[in-house]
Amino acid sequence: MEDSRIIAMRGYDDISWGLLMFSKDPMKKKIPEENVRSIIEHALNAGYAAAEVWLSEHAGESFGEWIRSGKLKIVLNEKTQSPHYALLSIFEEKSERVTLFQDSISRVSAAASESVPELEESEDVSSLILAHEYFHYMEYHKMVGFGGYDMFAVKTIFGMKRTLKLIAYSEIAANAFAKKVCAVNFFPALLDVLLLSTFDKANIDKYELWFKANGFDN
Numbered sequence: 001m002e003d004s005r006i007i008a009m010r011g012y013d014d015i016s017w018g019l020l021m022f023s024k025d026p027m028k029k030k031i032p033e034e035n036v037r038s039i040i041e042h043a044l045n046a047g048y049a050a051a052e053v054w055l056s057e058h059a060g061e062s063f064g065e066w067i068r069s070g071k072l073k074i075v076l077n078e079k080t081q082s083p084h085y086a087l088l089s090i091f092e093e094k095s096e097r098v099t100l101f102q103d104s105i106s107r108v109s110a111a112a113s114e115s116v117p118e119l120e121e122s123e124d125v126s127s128l129i130l131a132h133e134y135f136h137y138m139e140y141h142k143m144v145g146f147g148g149y150d151m152f153a154v155k156t157i158f159g160m161k162r163t164l165k166l167i168a169y170s171e172i173a174a175n176a177f178a179k180k181v182c183a184v185n186f187f188p189a190l191l192d193v194l195l196l197s198t199f200d201k202a203n204i205d206k207y208e209l210w211f212k213a214n215g216f217d218n
């Protein structure tokens with residue numbers, strides 16, 4: 001039952017997932033609705049463009065092997081800090097290291113075994129996560145640019161103007177990058193659904209309802 005729903009979800013296109021990620025951003029209400037789709041498309045293209053560059057420079061190489069050969073400091077951590085807040089990984093900009101939460105990764109690979117066989121091995125789960133985090137590393141080092149499309153001027157409560165970053169923009173771009181360099185045919189935000197489903201199957205319902213309510217129904 002749960003598996004068939006995950007299988008349906010893995011079929012949703014990048015735009016659908018992008019809209020889902022955008023819908024979770026605290027900034028979403030500040031952005032005019034007619035601009036949302038083009039912002040998401042721009043973010044997806046930014047991720048894919050960066051992936052094209054990586055692929056052209058590393059023809060025939062496995063991203064997973066490449067990233068583990070010292071390109072990022074990778075720290076393995078047994079458990080997430082809080083049982084109420086499940087995380088797959090963290091990229092710390094200052095120390096430039098990625099922490100992978102082993103418990104979460106094992107959960108994802110166990111939950112994926114039938115519906116997403118590409119993630120059956122926890123190493124494949126972590127490769128996808130490392131690709132996502134490597135994108136943030138490139139972002140931090142200004143190796144990828146968003147042309148200002150991730151920044152929005154908003155009015156503060158004092159009527160002043162402030163420019164804020166749309167977090168969902170870089171998250172969507174990072175997932176597009178990971179999807180392409182790891183050559184998977186589903187949007188990597190699916191990992192979040194898999195992880196949350198291991199704590200409570202009702203979490204799948206929440207995602208399913210969102211997709212249905214927004215007209216993504218296959």
Ligand SMILES: [Zn+2]
Nearest residue numbers: 132136171174
């Ligand atoms: Zn991220």
